[in-house]
Every structure is written in structure tokens, then in C-alpha cells.
Amino acid sequence: MARPKDPAVRTQLIERAAVMLRAREPITLRSLVAGTGVSTMAVYTHFHGMDGLWQAVRQEGFTRLGARLASVATSDDPVRDLTALAAAYLDNALTHPDLYRVMFDASVDLEDLPAADATLEHLVQAAGRGRDAGRVRADVVPLDLAIQSWAIGHGLVSLVATGPLPREALDHGPLLLSALFTACGDDPERARASVEQGWHRPAPDDEVPRPG
Amino acid sequence: MARPKDPAVRTQLIERAAVMLRAREPITLRSLVAGTGVSTMAVYTHFHGMDGLWQAVRQEGFTRLGARLASVATSDDPVRDLTALAAAYLDNALTHPDLYRVMFDASVDLEDLPAADATLEHLVQAAGRGRDAGRVRADVVPLDLAIQSWAIGHGLVSLVATGPLPREALDHGPLLLSALFTACGDDPERARASVEQGWHRPAPDDEVPRPG
DNA sequence: GCGCTGAACATAGCATTGCTATGCCATGTA
DNA sequence: TACATGGCATAGCAATGCTATGTTCAGCGC
Numbered sequence A, B: 001m002a003r004p005k006d007p008a009v010r011t012q013l014i015e016r017a018a019v020m021l022r023a024r025e026p027i028t029l030r031s032l033v034a035g036t037g038v039s040t041m042a043v044y045t046h047f048h049g050m051d052g053l054w055q056a057v058r059q060e061g062f063t064r065l066g067a068r069l070a071s072v073a074t075s076d077d078p079v080r081d082l083t084a085l086a087a088a089y090l091d092n093a094l095t096h097p098d099l100y101r102v103m104f105d106a107s108v109d110l111e112d113l114p115a116a117d118a119t120l121e122h123l124v125q126a127a128g129r130g131r132d133a134g135r136v137r138a139d140v141v142p143l144d145l146a147i148q149s150w151a152i153g154h155g156l157v158s159l160v161a162t163g164p165l166p167r168e169a170l171d172h173g174p175l176l177l178s179a180l181f182t183a184c185g186d187d188p189e190r191a192r193a194s195v196e197q198g199w200h201r202p203a204p205d206d207e208v209p210r211p212g
Numbered sequence C: 001g002c003g004c005t006g007a008a009c010a011t012a013g014c015a016t017t018g019c020t021a022t023g024c025c026a027t028g029t030a
Numbered sequence D: 001t002a003c004a005t006g007g008c009a010t011a012g013c014a015a016t017g018c019t020a021t022g023t024t025c026a027g028c029g030c
Helices: A007-022 A029-033 A040-047 A050-070 A077-097 A099-106 A110-132 A142-161 A166-181 A188-196 B006-021 B030-033 B042-048 B052-072 B078-095 B097-105 B110-132 B143-159 B165-184 B188-198
Strands: none
Touching: A007 A029, A007 A040, A007 A050, A007 A099, A007 A142, A029 A040, A040 A050, A050 A077, A050 A099, A050 A110, A077 A099, A077 A110, A077 A142, A077 A166, A077 A188, A099 A142, A099 B097, A099 B110, A110 A142, A142 A166, A142 B143, A142 B165, A166 A188, A166 B006, A166 B143, A166 B165, B006 B042, B006 B052, B006 B097, B030 B042, B052 B078, B052 B097, B052 B110, B078 B097, B078 B110, B078 B143, B078 B165, B078 B188, B110 B143, B143 B165, B165 B188
16 A cells, blocks of 8 residues: 555664764764665654664664673573673673663663663573572572672673773672672682683774774 | 953853753753853853863763762771762762763763772772771772772662663662672671661652753 | 555755854953 | 953854655555
8 A cells, every 4th residue: 555664774774873883983864874875764764763763773782782692602500601691791892882882871761671671681591590500599589680790790891881990990890790699699619610610801892993 | 461261151051061961951052051141152262162061061070979979977887988988879870860971971081080080089998998997808909899889889870870770779789789898808797787887778869840 | 457545765945053263352461 | 551362252154853845656446
């Protein structure tokens, strides 16, 4: 009955926005559609304006983060796994700092909550396995432990990626995590060993040439 | 030799920007100077443009945060004090969420680093007293403990103030802090008691009517 | 198979944005 | 008191997000 939207246009614009974000190019309505062959109106048919585009970009950021976390293999050591998830979280944020900032800097509106929850779910699963394995006390709610791990990871990486702390501050991660796991009932030395196994120093930023 | 700048204009503009930020009004060059009696050029003579204004607003945010932290009384229990500083940090961020976002959301440029360091210094002092009092091990570097406390506080409050977590997530603060202090050598029960004394539930947001 | 409907898309123009060029004038110095 | 210098006001610029209007093309009834 009418001409259908081209889904490729939507993904193309999101992808291009992500690329421009990474290249530190300012993302304006006109610069976004320049070179794509579509006009500015496409942004309005697909996203209802620039706000909707940013929301879609945030969604894409959470999707990629979810994929990154899903790629973390689960082992028979849930504490190690939870640490590895936190490390992957940091790594993702440092690899895509601009995308990460868009995800969390702007006020997260209600539309984004499910995406954020899906991210958290990965941590909740690992925390649950930690409880099942007896590594943390039975009265520890997996969601709580997940949130606590998230707060540590987010606090560290946001102070480093877009904040005042130098990159070395990330080295505080293992101590903070093992402190948390110990407080939740794990044996201190065992927690420390698991964290050391799961932790890996985040990779340095990809070098992206600035425009101009 | 020439007409001196009026310092009152500068503080007036910063103050007005903070008020507008709090009222969630969009801060534009023209809306900022509207009603002040000064023209748009004042922003350029005093701040060299809007970027400089935002920088000054960030500076003001750090200044107020520093004043808030300075108002935290020191006691004979450094662990309690460090907790109270963290609680004051959260309280400040929740009382001025928009100012807090401006402080940390935008890339912190080099000009802002001294202000951020001054904030951190309050925590470093308390951490140092904690070490002097033997509450944490002698090999714990005060700066490290301060950064770790900061990461916990910032992670929690930024996920709550401008992020996806509900306000109740702040209740994880005591556990995270006491876990940290315990990991740094304090007696677990003693740490828990000190944290409980220093912690106070942040006050709810001031109700500010939205424009329009 | 054909014309109609209606949504996707292109074009053009709007108000508003941050910024700059220019002129005026107050103020400290000589 | 005359001058020079920099703060401040005015006006206008390019660029921004958005909307009004026109054009085109996919899908349905006959």
C-alpha cells in the first residue's frame, strides 16, 4: 500500500554515526548523510530526528557491549569469570571510548533501560554461578553482586576513559574486585587467585587519525 | 591603561549558568546573557566562548564539591571520615546532578585536572590518616586508597544520577567501602562499624520545576 | 495490466546556534 | 585634559536541527 522503509538505510546511518564518533568527527544532521546518497529526511523517517539517532547509537553501543561480554568464555571458576567480564567491560569501554560516553553521558532514557539490563544480565549470571558454586555466601543476591561489580568497573573506566585519572588507575581493578568477592564470602586468597586469572590488562586505544 | 573587566560579570554568568543547568533550561549563548544586562560579547571577553564558559562551570562544580568535602568534620576515626567523605561526594552529585554531569561527562581537559586533583586530595588526606592510625596496612599508598574510594563512589553515583540504576543502588556503598577497607588491612568488623558511622543515606533531589 | 493511494525520500527554507567583525566608550596614564 | 587601550554593544555570518512542500515509487483493488 505504500513504499516500505529500507532497513539498510537505518543500519547504514547507525554504522556511519559510530564510525564518525570513533573518528572524533562532529556528527551533524548534514555531515551524517553526506556521502550516503540519502537525504536529511531519512534521519527523520528512520529515527524521528537526531535525538532518535543518538538513542539508536546508544542501543548499538549496548548491543556491541553485550556481544563483547557474551564472547567471554565461562569456566568452572565463576569468580574468575566475573572478573573476566569486568575486564571485558573495561576493554570495551577503552576500545570505544566515544561510544561508551554516548551510552552513559547522556541521560539514559527509559528506552535504553532494557539494553542496559541485558548488559547487567551477563554479570548476574556469573554471580549466580558463583553462589551456586559456594564461592559467595548463600545470602548474597546475584543482582546485588552484579551491580557492585558494575559500579567498580564503571567507576574505574569512566574516570579513566573520559575523566581525570591516568590509565594506570585501571590497575586498581583487581584489588577492588577481590575485595568485593572476599566481602561476599569467598576465601581471600582464593578470590585473589581467581581475579588474577580472570583479569587482563585492557588493550591500549586503537590509534584513530583525527580529521583535518 | 584600559577599562578593566568587571569580575562581577564573570561570576554572574557562571552563577546564572549553574541556575539554568539546575532548572534544566538549555544554556545557549543568547539565553545565558538574556536578562543579565550584558551582551553576548561578555561571554567572549570573560570566557573566550562557550567552551570556556563550560570549563568555568566545571571549575565551579569542583569548587563546590571541594567546599562540600571540606565541610566534613574529621574525627578520630579515619575510616569513618573517609566513608563520610564518600557519602558527601554522593550527596553532592545527587543534589547537583546536572552540574555533576557537566563535570565528568565532557572530556576533562587539562585545565580541569588541578580542580579534580584538589577534590581527590581530601580523600588522600583521610587515607593518610587511616594509615597513620594503623587502620590500613603501612604498604597501602594513600593516593591509591583515595582513588579506589573515588572509583567506588563515582561508579555508584554516576550509574544512579545519570544512568540506568535506581536510587536504591546507592545502598551498596557501605558494603563496597567496608570491603575495600578490609582488603587494605582494617579489621572487618571494625571497618563495618566505622563505615556505618560515616555513611549517611544521600538526601533526595531537590524538586526543581522544569521550564515550560 | 492499470491507475490510485500513501509512505519514503528529496528539496528548500525557517528559526536558532556559536562566533566574529566593527564601532563606541569608559578608564587609567601621561 | 588628551590619548590610547581594552571592555562591551550591535549586526551579521555560516552552520545547525527541524519542518513544509513537492516528487517518486511500492503495493492493492478492479
